[in-house]
Amino acid sequence: MLLGTAAHCQLPEPGKRAIAVSLIPEMSVVAPGETVALALMMRPAPGWHGYWKNPGDSGMETQIAWDLPAGLAAGPIRYPLPGRLIVAGLMNYVYERDYALLVDVKVPATLPAGTKLPIRARVDYLACTKELCVPETANVAVDLETGAATVAQTKRAMFDPFRQALPQPLGSEARFERIGSRFRMAIPVPADLTLREPYFYPLTDGVVPYAAPQIFSRAGDTLIVETEALSNGSGFGVVDGVLKLNEGTSVTLRATPGTVPAGGKPVKLAIQHSASGASAMLPALLGAVLGGLLLNIMPCVFPILSLKALSLAKASGDESAAKKEAIAYTAGAVLICLALGAALLALRAGGTAAGWAFQLQDPRIILLLLLLITAVALNLAGLFELPAVTLGGRLAERRGLAGAFWTGALAAFVATPCTGPFMGAALGAALVLPAPAALAIFAGLGLGLALPFLLLGFVPALRRRLPKAGAWMEQFRRLISVPMFLTALALAWILGRQAGVDGMALGLTAAMVLGLALWWVGRSQGRGAAWVPLAPAVLIALEVMLLLPVAAAGSAQAPLQGALKTEPFSEGRLAALQQEGRPVFAYFTADWCVTCKVNERGALQRQQVAKAFAARQVAVLVGDWTRGDPAIGRFLEKHGRSGVPLYLYYAPGKPAEILPQVLTPSRLVSMLS
Amino acid sequence: MKQMLNAFAALAIIAAPASATPVVGKPAPDFKLTDANGRIVTLSGFRGKTVVLEWTNPGCPFVRKHYGSGNMQRTQAAAAKDGVVWLTINSGAPGKQGYMSGPEAKAFVAQSGARPTAYLLDPRGNVGKSYDAKTTPHMFVVNKAGTLVYAGGIDDKPTANPADIKSARNHVLAALTELKAGKAVSVPTSRPYGCAVKYAES
Numbered sequence: 050m051l052l053g054t055a056a057h058c059q060l061p062e063p064g065k066r067a068i069a070v071s072l073i074p075e076m077s078v079v080a081p082g083e084t085v086a087l088a089l090m091m092r093p094a095p096g097w098h099g100y101w102k103n104p105g106d107s108g109m110e111t112q113i114a115w116d117l118p119a120g121l122a123a124g125p126i127r128y129p130l131p132g133r134l135i136v137a138g139l140m141n142y143v144y145e146r147d148y149a150l151l152v153d154v155k156v157p158a159t160l161p162a163g164t165k166l167p168i169r170a171r172v173d174y175l176a177c178t179k180e181l182c183v184p185e186t187a188n189v190a191v192d193l194e195t196g197a198a199t200v201a202q203t204k205r206a207m208f209d210p211f212r213q214a215l216p217q218p219l220g221s222e223a224r225f226e227r228i229g230s231r232f233r234m235a236i237p238v239p240a241d242l243t244l245r246e247p248y249f250y251p252l253t254d255g256v257v258p259y260a261a262p263q264i265f266s267r268a269g270d271t272l273i274v275e276t277e278a279l280s281n282g283s284g285f286g287v288v289d290g291v292l293k294l295n296e297g298t299s300v301t302l303r304a305t306p307g308t309v310p311a312g313g314k315p316v317k318l319a320i321q322h323s324a325s326g327a328s329a330m331l332p333a334l335l336g337a338v339l340g341g342l343l344l345n346i347m348p349c350v351f352p353i354l355s356l357k358a359l360s361l362a363k364a365s366g367d368e369s370a371a372k373k374e375a376i377a378y379t380a381g382a383v384l385i386c387l388a389l390g391a392a393l394l395a396l397r398a399g400g401t402a403a404g405w406a407f408q409l410q411d412p413r414i415i416l417l418l419l420l421l422i423t424a425v426a427l428n429l430a431g432l433f434e435l436p437a438v439t440l441g442g443r444l445a446e447r448r449g450l451a452g453a454f455w456t457g458a459l460a461a462f463v464a465t466p467c468t469g470p471f472m473g474a475a476l477g478a479a480l481v482l483p484a485p486a487a488l489a490i491f492a493g494l495g496l497g498l499a500l501p502f503l504l505l506g507f508v509p510a511l512r513r514r515l516p517k518a519g520a521w522m523e524q525f526r527r528l529i530s531v532p533m534f535l536t537a538l539a540l541a542w543i544l545g546r547q548a549g550v551d552g553m554a555l556g557l558t559a560a561m562v563l564g565l566a567l568w569w570v571g572r573s574q575g576r577g578a579a580w581v582p583l584a585p586a587v588l589i590a591l592e593v594m595l596l597l598p599v600a601a602a603g604s605a606q607a608p609l610q611g612a613l614k615t616e617p618f619s620e621g622r623l624a625a626l627q628q629e630g631r632p633v634f635a636y637f638t639a640d641w642c643v644t645c646k647v648n649e650r651g652a653l654q655r656q657q658v659a660k661a662f663a664a665r666q667v668a669v670l671v672g673d674w675t676r677g678d679p680a681i682g683r684f685l686e687k688h689g690r691s692g693v694p695l696y697l698y699y700a701p702g703k704p705a706e707i708l709p710q711v712l713t714p715s716r717l718v719s720m721l722s
Numbered sequence: 723m724k725q726m727l728n729a730f731a732a733l734a735i736i737a738a739p740a741s742a743t744p745v746v747g748k749p750a751p752d753f754k755l756t757d758a759n760g761r762i763v764t765l766s767g768f769r770g771k772t773v774v775l776e777w778t779n780p781g782c783p784f785v786r787k788h789y790g791s792g793n794m795q796r797t798q799a800a801a802a803k804d805g806v807v808w809l810t811i812n813s814g815a816p817g818k819q820g821y822m823s824g825p826e827a828k829a830f831v832a833q834s835g836a837r838p839t840a841y842l843l844d845p846r847g848n849v850g851k852s853y854d855a856k857t858t859p860h861m862f863v864v865n866k867a868g869t870l871v872y873a874g875g876i877d878d879k880p881t882a883n884p885a886d887i888k889s890a891r892n893h894v895l896a897a898l899t900e901l902k903a904g905k906a907v908s909v910p911t912s913r914p915y916g917c918a919v920k921y922a923e924s
Contacts, residue, residue, distance in 0.1 A: 106856040107914075137923050139856055139919070183783060184882030
């Protein structure tokens with residue numbers, strides 16, 4: 050009966066496994082003393098998954114009991130990078146498609162050629178769907194033989210993708226710390242490596258809750274991961290894990306206790322999990338709604354609201370019409386806010402295409418924000434007025450649904466320039482956040498803006514309780530200009546940090562010119578062509594943007610293709626160059642390797658090195674191991690390395706000289722003589 | 723401004739509120755559930771007695787490892803002999819594997835020869851989530867003062883193979899023995915293993 054309860058139709062057919070298992074050797078003839086790679090091929094049926102070494106909140110690690118001929122030894126299971134599967138809030142680290150677990154088996158050198166090597170193993174693993182789990186056992190067998198192995202007999206084409214799916218050793222040590230209920234880890238990752246979807250897969254259990262969101266930020270060559278800490282878990286000496294950098298790129302790392310620098314620039318994650326993504330937006334959305342709500346007491350919006358409220362109060366009786374009008378008003382406000390957001394996003398897309406990085410690292414973006422915030426602050430302080438209020442007032446007098454819709458739209462529109470810090474934040478967010486999040490924030494602003502009127506439409510009693518428009522609103526408006534000016538000050542400071550004193554002076558000049566122009570606008574307001582003085586100011590601002598020293602911010606990404614002439618590494622090319630009798634310098638690097646990048650910046654790309662190399666006609670070969678190229682992996686292994694960097698110098702007719710992992714220009718130059 | 727934007731972005735990334743993990747050495751969260759007979763059972767009602775909480779799912783192969791071999795029943799009997807309260811909790815949601823109604827749970831207890839003090843039904847998963855129960859089985863021990871003193875697996879052999887039970891350390895039995903002798907629990911936490919608790923999708 051016990052066994053019967055779970056007999057659902059989803060169970061695999063009798064005699065068939067949920068995950069098919071087979072054992073494949075890379076070569077069936079192995080030279081004594083050599084190592085042969087065995088692949089445990091796991092093929093889950095549709096809907097089923099197998100587990101990573103750390104299965105996550107539930108599940109089981111795969112276990113292999115080897116039955117090997119005497120003298121043979123099997124290494125640990127090497128797992129490819131898994132995926133994440135969240136079921137009812139529980140995190141699973143799984144493989145939902147075919148995957149290969151690799152095991153190295155060492156054949157002793159003492160065995161004579163022609164020895165038969167029967168390899169047997171019992172594999173215990175767990176196969177699950179989202180609903181149920183089945184522990185399965187597979188007995189696998191393969192027969193090898195000792196002898197002279199040839200490359201042609203190996204299944205290299207089959208095994209290379211398996212190797213490429215394995216994480217590579219990072220090479221540098223990470224540090225972690227626990228502060229209260231937070232777990233923070235600093236991982237050395239070069240600043241110029243683009244990260245699209247980083248995720249840390251912990252191997253050490255009990256340190257962090259697996260389903261908790263991970264927040265990534267970067268400070269120079271350090272990637273910082275922050276997540277919750279498990280309250281029961283403390284006193285760990287090391288934390289092991291695998292860091293996924295991008296699709297197809299991952300590294301294994303070990304972290305020891307140490308201090309973790311404060312967070313730097315947040316890493317924008319392309320897409321969070323759909324489930325957590327939706328809830329992640331909630332706080333931002335609520336903030337936007339609140340901001341929108343506060344917009345209502347801004348002097349340029351309030352008159353519209355009070356006018357509409359008054360007209361509703363007068364026309365009391367027709368409740369359904371009032372409700373309809375309230376909804377139309379809301380629709381207008383939300384739609385216009387969305388349109389503004391979309392326009393900004395379109396601008397951003399255009400700018401990105403033109404090579405603008407829409408990050409706060411770009412001083413031009415900071416300048417743009419500085420000028421915008423300055424103008425908003427000056428407006429709030431009363432230096433000049435925006436003409437839209439009267440326009441809104443005229444439209445508010447119109448009746449009917451269309452009138453209500455356009456009033457809502459106009460309220461949103463006129464609110465835009467005089468919105469205080471909220472719109473500033475929304476604008477900034479629209480520039481740096483992913484598009485859906487940015488749009489949601491704008492929609493939230495619109496909704497918040499429309500909320501009081503929506504309430505007025507549905508709760509008639511409120512209509513007569515509306516506070517009267519009056520001088521207090523002007524006071525409030527003047528007051529709001531103070532935080533705006535402070536924001537502008539902060540922006541000027543950031544600009545100074547990024548573009549130096551000259552850049553800051555230019556930015557402040559632009560702000561001053563803008564201020565003077567706006568003053569002029571304010572003075573001549575009421576007369577015709579009041580906005581004309583703004584034209585030269587805008588021109589000057591644009592010019593400053595072009596003049597601004599952008600290089601200051603871009604210096605972290607110093608060009609790596611310096612004076613040294615390089616070509617891609619291959620063993621064939623290396624052999625050909627050696628035949629020619631040319632000295633060859635070969636180096637192996639990866640975009641995620643900090644030591645490599647430091648050596649490249651500090652030594653390899655120096656002028657003196659380039660000159661010395663050119664003088665002796667040294668050919669430079671570069672092996673890029675960023676994505677774990679198996680051919681390079683094998684070459685590294687041959688030189689006793691499991692990872693990068695590796696620096697080799699081949700003087701003509703001599704064996705390779707392995708250089709230290711930390712290079713200096715003088716060491717490189719002296720190596721040649 | 724930059725800080726503000728950073729905070730803004732961070733705010734947008736932080737997801738749902740963190741689940742409150744119960745902490746070993748702190749008071750065990752109280753709860754109120756209906757048992758298989760329709761009676762209301764509260765944890766605080768057993769204050770003064772040692773209580774074992776066992777998360778279960780009769781369809782899960784890891785649970786069947788311990789019931790099919792009689793290991794769970796033996797552990798329950800040993801606990802009962804010392805006056806320890808044993809609460810078996812099923813947090814499976816209706817329609818999911820292992821969910822049981824009251825009569826089904828009663829039939830299960832009778833047929834398997836299980837010896838729990840009560841078989842509690844938690845179809846909404848609230849109690850399971852308040853204990854952060856992740857797997858079936860997932861075991862908790864609460865001492866007479868109401869303090870959580872053990873959280874983790876039933877033993878230290880995370881497999882589905884009943885043959886492993888003999889050589890495994892039964893963490894629950896060990897904790898109960900230590901408590902009885904007035905000693906501190908030497909292994910207060912371990913990694914639970916088994917199937918995921920089949921919670922309702924929220």
